[in-house]
Amino acid sequence: MNKNIKKDICVLDFAFQRIGGKYKGRILWALSKHTVMRYGELSREISDISTKMLTQTLRELEMDNLIHREMYPQVPPKVEYSLTKTGKELIPFIKYLVDWGYKKMAEENEN
Amino acid sequence: MNKNIKKDICVLDFAFQRIGGKYKGRILWALSKHTVMRYGELSREISDISTKMLTQTLRELEMDNLIHREMYPQVPPKVEYSLTKTGKELIPFIKYLVDWGYKKMAEENEN
DNA sequence: CAGCATCCTCACAGATACTG
DNA sequence: CAGTATCTGTGAGGATGCTG
Numbered sequence: 143m144n145k146n147i148k149k150d151i152c153v154l155d156f157a158f159q160r161i162g163g164k165y166k167g168r169i170l171w172a173l174s175k176h177t178v179m180r181y182g183e184l185s186r187e188i189s190d191i192s193t194k195m196l197t198q199t200l201r202e203l204e205m206d207n208l209i210h211r212e213m214y215p216q217v218p219p220k221v222e223y224s225l226t227k228t229g230k231e232l233i234p235f236i237k238y239l240v241d242w243g244y245k246k247m248a249e250e251n252e253n
Numbered sequence: 254m255n256k257n258i259k260k261d262i263c264v265l266d267f268a269f270q271r272i273g274g275k276y277k278g279r280i281l282w283a284l285s286k287h288t289v290m291r292y293g294e295l296s297r298e299i300s301d302i303s304t305k306m307l308t309q310t311l312r313e314l315e316m317d318n319l320i321h322r323e324m325y326p327q328v329p330p331k332v333e334y335s336l337t338k339t340g341k342e343l344i345p346f347i348k349y350l351v352d353w354g355y356k357k358m359a360e361e362n363e364n
Numbered sequence: 365c366a367g368c369a370t371c372c373t374c375a376c377a378g379a380t381a382c383t384g
Numbered sequence: 385c386a387g388t389a390t391c392t393g394t395g396a397g398g399a400t401g402c403t404g
Contacts, residue, residue: 147286147298151279153354154347158278161350164397167269168262175258181366187258192398197367218365219404228357235349236265239272242342243264275377292386303378308387329385330384 160206160232165191165199167236170225173209174233178224208232271317271343276302276310278347281336284320285344289335319343 161167165188172187173179179187185196200223203209208229214220225233272278276299283298284290290298296307311334314320319340325331336344 147283148300150282150351151299153351153358154278154282156358157350157354162273167265171261171265172258185366188262189259190398192400193367194369194399195397198397213366217404219367221366231353235346235353238346238349239268240261240264242346243268246339247264247267296386301378303380304387305379305389306377309377324386328384330387332386 160208161235163199163202165195166203167239169199169203170208170229170232171236171240173223173225174230174236178222181221181223184223203229271319272346274310274313276306277314278350280310280314281319281340281343282347282351284334284336285341285347289333292332292334295334314340 161170168188169184172184176183181196184200185191185193188196200209200211204211207226210224210226212222212224214222272281279299280295283295287294292307296302296304299307311320311322315322318337321335321337323333323335325333
């Protein structure tokens, strides 16, 4: 009984580690809209992200198998990012949040 | 086109501010399981949370109208917390994450 | 173009002690 | 019981400059 909730909370942590942080949701959402994006495109789309945070976050998402990184060995370099199957599983969840956010922001502006 | 994504991302931020952080998801989830909980119950359920973080997080959730705080003026004090209508709207979302987390953790253990 | 390397800051969070 | 008050610290994130 209690154990189940503690287990749930542990699992919730596991999940939040994968989509939490300042940029993970944004990146996944942008990729879901554009299907495939280059590093520079992401950099422009996710405004005000530093290269450090963009690279770091992309690496984490790749480690967690949420995005795929395709590198083309050419000069100048070209790298494309896209959602993996697992990454796509998180889109409905983000969509839920976006829809909820729009609704709540609208409600707050009524008052 | 681009504007819509930027707007989405702004909204995503709005939403993440409300359910992000280390304890908000846990507290909402615990409240959804127990319906009504006292301060001490939450403290025991959310293991290793300090009184400072528990109080602070509860206040934030209350400010955002996700939980309701009912105080009984008696000695010793009794305070009960429960989800508001808006708070309940976030439960399907958290459930999605919990389910996804269980699935992914199981998959990772297979390898 | 797609990063890497450094240095730095501050907000989130932890620890501890106390109270109406 | 349900908090408040205070001090401390760690790491996520920011700023800047450089490179194959």
